[in-house]
Amino acid sequence: xxxxNLSFTRAxxxxxxxxxxxxxxxxxxxVVFMVLNNLTFxxxxxxxxxxxxxxxxWRLADIQMLFxxxxxxxxxAVTAAGGVRHVGRFIEDGDLDTLLTQPKSVLVHALGLxxxxxxVGDLISGLIFIAWSGQVTWRTTPIVAVVIVASAFILVAxxxxxxxxxxxxxxxxxVATQLWELLVTFSLxxxxxxxxxxxxxxFTALPAxxxxxxxxxxxxxxxxxxxxxxxxxxxxxxxxASLIFDRGLRRYASGSRFTxxx
Amino acid sequence: xxxxxxxxxxxxxRIAATQARSERxxxxxxxxxxxxxxxVFSSLWRAVAEAGMPIATDPKSLVWYLAATEWILxxxxxxxxxxxxxxxxxxxxxxxxxxxxYVVAEFAGALGLLAVRAPFLGLTAFLCAFAFTRWTPPLAxxxxxxxxxxxxxxxxxxxxxxxxxxxxxxxxxxxxxxxxQKLLFVLGGLMLPLECYPAFIQRAAAFTPFPSLLTAxxxxxxxxxxxxxxxxxxxxxxxxxxxxxxxxxxxxRAVSTVTINGG
Amino acid sequence: MPPxxxxxxxxxxxxxxxxxxxxxxxxxxxxxxFRPEQHTVSAVDKLSFSIARGERVAFIGPNGAGxxxxxxxxxxxxxxxxxxxxxxxxxxxxxxxxxxxQIGTVFGQRSQLWYQLPPRDTFELLGxxxxxxxxxxxxxxxxxxxxxxxxxLVTTPVRHLSxxxxxxxxxxxxxxxxxxxxxxxxxxxxxxxxxxxxxxELLWTESEREHVTLLLTSHxxxxxxxxxxxxxxxxxxxxxxxxxxxxxxxSFLKTKRVTLWSEAExxxxxxxxxxxxxxxxxxxxxxxxxxITPLGQVVDAALRQAAIRDMAIEDAPxxxxxxxxxAAADDRGAPS
Numbered sequence: 001x002x003x004x005n006l007s008f009t010r011a012x013x014x015x016x017x018x019x020x021x022x023x024x025x026x027x028x029x030x031v032v033f034m035v036l037n038n039l040t041f042x043x044x045x046x047x048x049x050x051x052x053x054x055x056x057x058w059r060l061a062d063i064q065m066l067f068x069x070x071x072x073x074x075x076x077a078v079t080a081a082g083g084v085r086h087v088g089r090f091i092e093d094g095d096l097d098t099l100l101t102q103p104k105s106v107l108v109h110a111l112g113l114x115x116x117x118x119x120v121g122d123l124i125s126g127l128i129f130i131a132w133s134g135q136v137t138w139r140t141t142p143i144v145a146v147v148i149v150a151s152a153f154i155l156v157a158x159x160x161x162x163x164x165x166x167x168x169x170x171x172x173x174x175v176a177t178q179l180w181e182l183l184v185t186f187s188l189x190x191x192x193x194x195x196x197x198x199x200x201x202x203f204t205a206l207p208a209x210x211x212x213x214x215x216x217x218x219x220x221x222x223x224x225x226x227x228x229x230x231x232x233x234x235x236x237x238x239x240x241a242s243l244i245f246d247r248g249l250r251r252y253a254s255g256s257r258f259t260x261x262x
Numbered sequence: 263x264x265x266x267x268x269x270x271x272x273x274x275x276r277i278a279a280t281q282a283r284s285e286r287x288x289x290x291x292x293x294x295x296x297x298x299x300x301x302v303f304s305s306l307w308r309a310v311a312e313a314g315m316p317i318a319t320d321p322k323s324l325v326w327y328l329a330a331t332e333w334i335l336x337x338x339x340x341x342x343x344x345x346x347x348x349x350x351x352x353x354x355x356x357x358x359x360x361x362x363x364y365v366v367a368e369f370a371g372a373l374g375l376l377a378v379r380a381p382f383l384g385l386t387a388f389l390c391a392f393a394f395t396r397w398t399p400p401l402a403x404x405x406x407x408x409x410x411x412x413x414x415x416x417x418x419x420x421x422x423x424x425x426x427x428x429x430x431x432x433x434x435x436x437x438x439x440x441x442x443q444k445l446l447f448v449l450g451g452l453m454l455p456l457e458c459y460p461a462f463i464q465r466a467a468a469f470t471p472f473p474s475l476l477t478a479x480x481x482x483x484x485x486x487x488x489x490x491x492x493x494x495x496x497x498x499x500x501x502x503x504x505x506x507x508x509x510x511x512x513x514x515r516a517v518s519t520v521t522i523n524g525g
Numbered sequence: 526m527p528p529x530x531x532x533x534x535x536x537x538x539x540x541x542x543x544x545x546x547x548x549x550x551x552x553x554x555x556x557x558x559f560r561p562e563q564h565t566v567s568a569v570d571k572l573s574f575s576i577a578r579g580e581r582v583a584f585i586g587p588n589g590a591g592x593x594x595x596x597x598x599x600x601x602x603x604x605x606x607x608x609x610x611x612x613x614x615x616x617x618x619x620x621x622x623x624x625x626x627q628i629g630t631v632f633g634q635r636s637q638l639w640y641q642l643p644p645r646d647t648f649e650l651l652g653x654x655x656x657x658x659x660x661x662x663x664x665x666x667x668x669x670x671x672x673x674x675x676x677x678l679v680t681t682p683v684r685h686l687s688x689x690x691x692x693x694x695x696x697x698x699x700x701x702x703x704x705x706x707x708x709x710x711x712x713x714x715x716x717x718x719x720x721x722x723x724x725x726e727l728l729w730t731e732s733e734r735e736h737v738t739l740l741l742t743s744h745x746x747x748x749x750x751x752x753x754x755x756x757x758x759x760x761x762x763x764x765x766x767x768x769x770x771x772x773x774x775x776s777f778l779k780t781k782r783v784t785l786w787s788e789a790e791x792x793x794x795x796x797x798x799x800x801x802x803x804x805x806x807x808x809x810x811x812x813x814x815x816x817i818t819p820l821g822q823v824v825d826a827a828l829r830q831a832a833i834r835d836m837a838i839e840d841a842p843x844x845x846x847x848x849x850x851x852a853a854a855d856d857r858g859a860p861s
Contacts, residue, residue: 004653004656007653008653008654008656011649011650011652011653012650012653015639015642015646015647015649015650018642018646019639019640019641019642019646020641022641022642022682023641025433026433026434029434029437030434030436030437032437033437033438033440033441034437034440036440036441036444037437037440037441037443037444040441040444040445040447040448041444041447041448043448043459043463044447044448044452044453044454047448047454047458047459047460047463048310048316048454048458050460051314051315051316051458052310052313052314052316053313054313055306055309055310055313056309056312094635095635097597097602097632097635098630098632098635098637100600100601100602100621101600101601101602101625101628101630102625102654102655103622103623103625103626103654103655103656104654118437169555174287174288174291175287175291178291178294178295182295182298185298185299185302186298186302189302189306192309193302193305193306193309194305195305250604253602253603253604253618254603254604255539255541255594255603255604
């Protein structure tokens with residue numbers, strides 16, 4: 001059964017990517033411009049760090065690595081599981097109905113229904129930043145790959161949690177999107193900037209610490225404890241997302257919907 | 263422009279202002295984002311100060327600087343989206359024969375939105391900056407930012423309009439918008455005053471309206487004037503004319519594309 | 526022992542709590558969540574019927590009658606509130622995954638084909654969804670493609686297909702895993718006459734060939750008559766009629782439509798139970814309520830006025846029958 005599920009997931013991602021590539025022109029433009037977008041934005045950090053060589057211990061190379069990992073993880077997330085952004089809309093429009101009549105996980109299927117072409121641009125720019133940081137060797141490449149994947153899983157899991165609120169609250173598209181983008185925003189800033197209480201939030205409710213900071217730490221020094229922590233965190237967030245989505249699905253199946261009359 | 267012309271466009275402005283009040287969701291989101299970004303940057307500038315400030319000013323001023331640039335940027339309603347939608351749907355074709363010029367009507371509408379967003383976001387900017395720095399710049403400095411900020415925001419709105427019109431040729435203007443916006447951030451000195459950037463970037467920026475839109479008005483808060491008020495006013499006038507001509511030209515080309523290709 | 530029925534409903538009920546949203550905005554929504562202003566709407570009310578394997582049943586009712594709700598409960602999309610339901614001897618809400626392997630669905634207004642890709646890609650993905658052995662899968666696609674006359678359609682992106690072509694591919698997609706039962710919700714909606722005819726014929730043939738049970742909802746009586754042999758009519762969530770379509774027409778509405786071409790310019794036929802639908806020169810169209818005035822009596826009355834050159838006798842159209850059925854139910858005071 002696991003083999004069937006893996007085979008399905010692989011086929012789903014392949015179909016998803018194929019669909020995005022179907023409009024070749026638009027795809028290429030989105031990819032190229034997203035790379036330009038990310039590189040241009042980074043000029044701010046580059047310029048700032050020409051003046052201050054370290055920011056509470058973080059050098060330019062560290063920030064490049066941070067950007068690289070988060071951009072690559074985000075790109076991977078919205079390319080392979082781009083449906084995460086649309087979960088709220090799927091719920092409201094009843095698009096989960098067809099998925100419920102099929103014998104595969106509704107969540108996985110829903111995540112694999114959409115792909116954002118610009119995600120590939122994010123992924124490429126992420127790899128550019130990582131290479132540019134000069135902190136990666138052939139030996140550390142597998143570790144970088146692992147942390148990017150773990151980070152992507154956490155991003156998707158949090159997206160699922162935020163957008164699944166639609167099961168209970170109806171059209172909360174804007175709020176959920178903003179929460180999710182907030183997560184990405186926080187992930188892009190070096191963690192030493194943040195004080196005690198906020199740091200707690202960044203490792204729990206809005207796990208930017210697991211998306212950006214911990215992966216960078218691991219690339220610098222791949223201690224078993226840190227890697228284990230990241231893997232456990234990724235698993236925990238995915239389990240939470242799965243649980244919340246399932247609960248929501250049960251509610252969906254009971255027919256409770258938000259109907260506005262007044 | 264006769265009084266009736268102005269009246270017509272003013273009516274569009276009023277309608278849009280009502281719409282804006284019902285777009286509260288988006289506005290509240292912007293306000294929340296404002297609070298977050300100012301919080302993050304107040305930490306950032308304090309951290310930078312530990313290592314050595316890049317310009318002769320203190321971290322608190324730089325937080326207020328960011329509050330000013332973000333206020334200007336976020337107040338401009340992102341109308342490129344609705345224009346792209348209208349072009350895609352073909353709605354624009356119907357408006358082309360309308361006596362009220364489509365472009366002017368859209369701009370007037372957007373100004374109505376701006377009139378609602380700017381005070382709210384301005385208040386948010388003030389409160390958040392104060393909360394994070396426990397300090398305010400001299401009142402005169404803040405007051406001079408306001409009119410320039412409104413003007414700059416209006417110009418940014420006009421630029422959004424121009425970008426939206428590109429939808430006549432491009433399937434999707436979003437990629438162009440992304441890169442344009444990041445250039446605005448860098449060349450306009452959104453987060454870091456332009457004078458902190460290397461010389462070649464500053465030279466490149468001089469060819470764009472971006473410095474006049476963000477870094478110049480906001481720098482009054484720093485006490486180090488990027489340009490004198492007079493010079494800035496002059497620049498804004500010149501760029502207004504240039505942008506107005508540019509947008510009109512784009513629209514003209516768009517109309518001829520439609521009439522040649524039949525929409 | 527006869528095989529278990531394909532579908533078995535017993536006192537199936539479903540009601541919805543409809544919340545009146547007090548306002549927009551997250552705050553209002555959260556308040557509504559904890560203290561909702563609501564009333565209950567009964568969508569399906571103690572519905573009972575059963576469908577044998579291989580039957581083709583039309584599920585009819587006006588908008589809001591509870592058809593979609595019932596269909597969703599059968600497919601495992603919605604949980605019932607009361608009563609029992611078994612599909613292919615499985616309980617949909619508890620054995621959803623197992624049932625999913627054996628049923629197919631076609632929602633007329635929703636597509637399961639990927640829009641940017643040719644149907645073949647969706648078929649491939651479905652092969653993995655339903656865990657079909659690759660060789661069997663390939664053969665199945667070939668068979669269905671030829672039966673449904675898809676030809677080059679399978680390699681054309683769905684966005685380039687006409688609605689009729691798309692619908693054929695949708696149905697193929699729903700049959701790819703050789704389901705025992707197919708649920709169709711408005712499968713011919715929006716199609717032109719020839720496309721409708723083709724779809725109906727294909728459904729009928731396929732159902733016959735593979736002994737697939739069909740449950741079809743539609744507003745188009747043509748769908749019913751061409752594809753199905755049995756009709757289940759519901760309104761306000763309750764059963765109004767369950768029987769063969771022929772019997773529906775026969776026993777419910779005992780009228781005939783008669784067109785007479787006579788040698789008189791006009792015919793005067795004011796008999797009880799006889800309604801003149803239209804009259805032209807030498808031609809009269811009548812609707813006769815057979816219980817009131819037998820057909821022979823009307824013809825005699827006409828012959829007494831002039832010789833009859835030609836005559837056409839038809840059953841009342843099915844729309845009329847159904848409309849009468851709803852009206853009668855409402856008259857009988859079916860509480861809503």
